[in-house]
Amino acid sequence: MAYFTRTRPAVFAGPSFLGMIWLIVGVVVAAIHDYFVDVNTFKEIVSAILAVLLWPLLLIGINLHVH
Numbered sequence: 001m002a003y004f005t006r007t008r009p010a011v012f013a014g015p016s017f018l019g020m021i022w023l024i025v026g027v028v029v030a031a032i033h034d035y036f037v038d039v040n041t042f043k044e045i046v047s048a049i050l051a052v053l054l055w056p057l058l059l060i061g062i063n064l065h066v067h
Helices: 017-032 042-053 055-059
Strands: none
Touching: 017 042, 017 055, 042 055
């Protein structure tokens, strides 16, 4: 049985193109829904992060503000 060396290093190459598009759209949608207006406390930061990652929920009307 022959063993071949890898032609490419198995190092993480960074986020994918679709992942970057997801984050960019998330930032835009979260900004439109005012999640970045006053980010001073931990709860507001968590709300903004959730809004960016779960932006489709914002489009259907779910409130992601942490209380």
